[in-house]
Amino acid sequence: MSKGPIVRIGPNVLSFNTETALNTIYGPQKTNVRKSEWYRTVDGASGAFSVATEIDKQKHAVRRRFIAHAFSSNALRTSEPFILDNVTKFCDLLAPPVGSEWSEKKNMSAWTTYLGFDIMGDLAFGKPLNCLGSEENRYISRAIMNANKYMYWFPFLPGAWLLAPIMNSKLMEYIGGDSVTDNIRLVNYGFENLQSKIAAEKAAKAEGKEMRIDMMHHLLAAQDPKSGLKLTPAELLADSVLFISAGSDTVATAMAASFFYLTHNPSTLEKATAEVRRVFFSAADIHSGPALDSCVYLQGVMEESLRRTPPKPSHVPREVLPGGIVIDGHHIPAGYVVGVPAYSIHHSEDYYPDPWSFRPERWIVDEKAGVTPEAVALANRAFCPFSLGVRGCIGKNLAYLEYKLALAHVLWRYDFRQAPGETLGEGSPDLEEGRRRVDEFQMIDYIGVAREGPMVEFRLAER
Numbered sequence: 001m002s003k004g005p006i007v008r009i010g011p012n013v014l015s016f017n018t019e020t021a022l023n024t025i026y027g028p029q030k031t032n033v034r035k036s037e038w039y040r041t042v043d044g045a046s047g048a049f050s051v052a053t054e055i056d057k058q059k060h061a062v063r064r065r066f067i068a069h070a071f072s073s074n075a076l077r078t079s080e081p082f083i084l085d086n087v088t089k090f091c092d093l094l095a096p097p098v099g100s101e102w103s104e105k106k107n108m109s110a111w112t113t114y115l116g117f118d119i120m121g122d123l124a125f126g127k128p129l130n131c132l133g134s135e136e137n138r139y140i141s142r143a144i145m146n147a148n149k150y151m152y153w154f155p156f157l158p159g160a161w162l163l164a165p166i167m168n169s170k171l172m173e174y175i176g177g178d179s180v181t182d183n184i185r186l187v188n189y190g191f192e193n194l195q196s197k198i199a200a201e202k203a204a205k206a207e208g209k210e211m212r213i214d215m216m217h218h219l220l221a222a223q224d225p226k227s228g229l230k231l232t233p234a235e236l237l238a239d240s241v242l243f244i245s246a247g248s249d250t251v252a253t254a255m256a257a258s259f260f261y262l263t264h265n266p267s268t269l270e271k272a273t274a275e276v277r278r279v280f281f282s283a284a285d286i287h288s289g290p291a292l293d294s295c296v297y298l299q300g301v302m303e304e305s306l307r308r309t310p311p312k313p314s315h316v317p318r319e320v321l322p323g324g325i326v327i328d329g330h331h332i333p334a335g336y337v338v339g340v341p342a343y344s345i346h347h348s349e350d351y352y353p354d355p356w357s358f359r360p361e362r363w364i365v366d367e368k369a370g371v372t373p374e375a376v377a378l379a380n381r382a383f384c385p386f387s388l389g390v391r392g393c394i395g396k397n398l399a400y401l402e403y404k405l406a407l408a409h410v411l412w413r414y415d416f417r418q419a420p421g422e423t424l425g426e427g428s429p430d431l432e433e434g435r436r437r438v439d440e441f442q443m444i445d446y447i448g449v450a451r452e453g454p455m456v457e458f459r460l461a462e463r
């Protein structure tokens with residue numbers, strides 16, 4: 001079988017694997033594609049499109065402006081103390097019990113998910129969802145993966161969008177089983193959080209108290225200056241559910257991947273640890289600013305983890321509009337669905353020499369070590385964990401901030417290792433093709449990813 005950069009993965013669906021295709025399809029503002037029909041069903045149970053699933057380009061532009069305030073640099077600055085509170089709580093929970101050198105082993109896919117949820121609850125609704133603190137609140141972080149299984153595959157069925165209006169119904173639960181039930185639980189959870197946020201806003205207003213300016217505060221206040229339109233209750237719900245899911249699980253996947261790759265590549269763990277402990281005198285010093293920006297190796301660890309484990313690994317599908325589009329010299333007619341899967345392009349030797357190795361160094365220009373500015377620029381052009389262009393991730397800067405603060409704090413406070421004898425998260429020669437690399441963090445793609453492990457033990461750093 002010959003290998004090429006274009007694969008037909010379904011009737012009229014083309015998957016590309018070049019940086020030129022990536023930048024043609026997703027890059028420019030006026031690219032002649034829109035989000036595909038697949039998105040029409042994803043938020044069915046909320047009863048409206050979220051900003052991420054709105055297909056219409058004009059309507060999306062308005063929705064994007066609505067949420068832009070929630071992701072501005074000012075919003076990021078005011079979010080940081082809340083992120084740090086949750087990161088500190090997370091770090092405290094990793095500590096070994098008094099009298100033990102090492103902590104109990106922790107499943108880092110689970111623990112980073114609890115952290116991701118607590119941060120997102122705090123930033124979106126003004127209160128942590130308290131998954132770190134309490135087992136009884138963790139059901140929703142588990143339900144989300146099961147819900148994703150259904151929400152990823154179901155919209156591929158021809159005409160699935162016709163069922164969108166009954167996706168939050170007993171009939172769909174009866175047909176689709178527990179994945180549908182979990183999707184409904186997720187939407188109900190979004191609804192409860194939204195309602196309590198609205199109630200808190202009303203109470204604060206009545207009492208003349210100052211309200212915390214969180215993400216939902218921005219969305220509740222948003223109004224289009226031209227039309228005067230505000231978000232409908234169903235749209236507010238769809239965005240609430242989106243924030244809970246897209247904002248937490250993605251960052252958690254990236255963090256879990258870093259724990260996996262650092263523990264499986266001890267020299268990278270040593271370098272990242274040395275850098276953080278050299279730059280900061282105390283945990284209290286670790287916040288955004290020039291010192292954190294100077295941790296280039298840590299940044300390389302994050303980029304390399306996102307390259308190896310992009311939290312949305314398959315292509316985010318785009319439908320070609322009338323007039324067609326030229327991709328890598330091929331004219332693709334209207335109606336075709338096209339895309340570039342992050343996982344595939346992130347492992348292409350054309351952009352990443354030795355692609356199956358975890359090498360944070362590949363992101364840091366160092367001519368002596370053979371990493372030229374051109375090589376780093378090329379790697380960056382093919383790098384797309386957050387997608388790009390007007391439909392790219394608006395939470396990217398927030399995600400990097402959470403991710404970097406969490407890793408830096410853990411590295412400063414603890415030494416860590418994969419628990420002896422544990423293999424959770426690894427590939428195995430006994431598994432099917434594509435899952436045989438022991439040193440690759442395994443994920444199952446449901447547009448968000450299912451993952452387990454690594455099992456990690458922590459020890460207080462010596463000072």
Ligand code: HEM
Nearest residue numbers: 051052243247250251311312316385386387393394395399
């Ligand atoms: C490592 C973390 C993250 C990754 C890898 C990631 C990835 C992505 C990707 C690939 C898209 C495009 C999806 C598509 O085209 O269907 C996207 C969109 C989006 N993401 Fe993220 N994301 C991350 C974190 C976050 C966070 C923390 C938030 C905060 C709530 C967020 C909010 C959004 C929103 C609102 C959109 C829709 C943007 C639009 O259509 O205008 N993401 N993300």
